[in-house]
Amino acid sequence: MSSTLKKGRINSTLRKFLDSGSSGGIVLMVVALLAIIIANSPLAEAYFSVLHVYLGPLSVLHWINDALMAVFFLMVGLEIKREMMDGQLNSWHRRILPGAAAAGGMVFPALFYLLFNKNNPDAMQGWAIPAATDIAFALGVLSLLGSRVPTSLKIFLAALAIIDDLGAVIIIALFYTANLNLLALAGAFFVLGNLFLFNRMKVKLLWPYLALGAVLWLLVFISGVHATLAGVMLALTTPLKLTPGTPEATPDESPLHRLEHGLHKPVAFFVVPVFGFANAGVSLSGLSLGVFSEPVTMGVAAGLVLGKLVGVLGVVALMVKLRWAQLPAQASWGQVTGTAFLCGIGFTMSLFIGLLAFDDPALQDHVKIGILMGSLVSGTLGATILMMSGRRLPAARTA
Template identity: 45%
Template sequence: MPAPAPRKNHKVLGRLSLPERTFVADALRTETVGGVLLLAAAIAALIWANTPIRESYESVRDFHVGPAALGLDLSIEHWAADGLLAVFFFVAGIELKRELVAGDLRDPRAAALPVVAALSGMAVPALVYTLVNVTGGGSFDGWAVPTATDIAFALAVLAVIGTSLPSSLRAFLLTLAVVDDLFAILIIAVFFTENLNFAALGGAAVGLGVFWLLLRGGVRGWYVYVPLALVIWGLMYNSGVHATIAGVAMGLMLRCTTRKDEGEQRSPGERIEHLVRPLSAGLAVPLFALFSAGVAVSGGALGEVFTRPETLGVVLGLVVGKAVGIFGGTWLTARFTRASLSDDLAWPDVFAVSSLAGIGFTVSLLIGELAFAGDKALTDEVKAAVLMGSLIAAVLSGVLLKIRNAKYRRLWEDEERDEDLDGIPDIYEQDNPAYHLRMAEIHERKAAEHRRLAEVTGGASEENDGPA
């Protein structure tokens, strides 16, 4: 009986396929711009809330508007957290659906890495927070605050210090954040839902069923789906379940595979994501930051972040827990699945990206508001801790990425090189005989042009090739 074939090793964080690379590049381009706007909004909120005009900030943030008869007489801050973030989670739902049916999460073997890394990157920060509060006698209510990663903010940091980061590491960060968002949604739904209104919840479920049937029936038109989505959101809010869950549910219902027989170039999910993502990244999330990040920050308050167990647990959870959890989960996955790291990368690269995931801004602020809803002072202190932890994680990861930036630049140049000018990077055509024939023709044409130039100038061009 012949011996079984040895199990083939696979590469961790290897080069992406060309379609996946194109999708990731488009998605990250929008998220990077959104991250810069998010950063600007957070800075504006901090300035507004820490100057003599801070009373106007509180007045605007706490101003109530909306139909009270429908249970929607909410503050501006509340509208931003429950309303605008539903758009953000709608996009997250589409991203998750695409990853499940057409991306890395479709293949269980490939999905193991980001799923395990994301789970470890949420479990370890929660454990760090819990240990700090066990020893310090603090509250366990905020255990979920440091578990989230803010992809937009992380990419804003990359836009400044990691412009040449290889697409495989960027894709890893994006997929990790998608899985992270899924589990953050589950945490919000399971641990921060109280006093369920089953009539409203049933109505939201019926609305989602109608939404799904319309999609299945091929009905088109924003004038059908937008009003229905608003009704579903309102019912979900009044049910006691966090209203952002409605956005995720609708995003997951969209079809994210193309029908080649109908000549589709992009799936409905991709088309809608392309339209809604700029609204999410450019408006919804920055406005949420503007009305959530405005906390009073003084020298004494910043010092207390490192002395109170709840806030210290958040900072250490983001800075230490995220980096150790994601890096450890990635290393263990590679170790026990007989995988090896891509030849172009080293484990310090993975640790740098893991540290970058410690930027837990948007969802961490949201969970902080939910966890300490009855204590306004502690809520603001936890928000300050989220800001401090995210800042430290950004600086740490920035230093680590800068150390390897020259290596990243060479990898990025290899990925982008397109000598035959056909719009496809050469690295994706190296196994194509037609590519090598085309390149031989190009090189021969350049050599002929050089010979003609040498004949005309009598060799002067060759003499002048050196430095002046």
């Protein structure tokens, strides 16, 4: 009986995650389109001016990208920790296929980008831009296909994107960190140590973690490490299991479950859409057709479309060929191919890395156009292939 209840709770949590991710992806699509329309309308001047208004020490755009996105990274960190300890990635058997696919889906897009920019040293630092998959967008497309896509494929894509996010976080920490303020960094580690102490003491209340998390964000911001990583640090110190000897924490007693549950909708329907609206707007006025053939634009687009396909599909094929893993249940090779294309929808994290990689507004515009081109092509091809290769499954088999 208890195992049935446990399975039901896991399925319910996963279904809520997929549902919120799918709905959030659809909202993000609408917001991104709205930003592009406004950026090329008579409202463009007001749009860009508001983003550069200063509120205290930071502009509106910096508050969004440095502070608000820390909440997004907190959510990412909570999902990574929960899935690794108590979810679909809690064993090496479950991690191996999405983990290997995520690795291939990060390496090959970077190689495609570098291939297009090998003669442009200033653009080389953007190599990580096409390496990220936007889970909200990708799940949003899958949700539109309904029962034509087996649930196992949605779980595979969600797991792949979560591991992909972990890789992106590590890349940001290692390769996109400015000059360090060692005193502030030492203070951040001191606060982090206290958060780990709260964890070891089994502190159940959320407010001590959130209060120290705010201090941690400020110190990380001052230190030169990108401030959003404070969100990931806070997530990793938030307790999941509280009672020694129990297999898992129930949602009502675990601070991690409570915080994750509380953040799902605000992140999906406010934080990410606000970020998308603030950063997706690119003015096409004054841009010639030549911008679409710029090395940065082509490198990002090719990385997302071809790099993700080669990396994800190629690694999955290799793993299955070597019998190290099996295809997701009820999924065909055509559906896996379509899903590999959907992994080329890189928006939130790709835009974020692009802003870190380049200070030049022209290069940032090239990045945005490349992301929009690559994501549109990947999403269209992925959805088309899934529609052609999928079959409508009985409800009982996808529940």
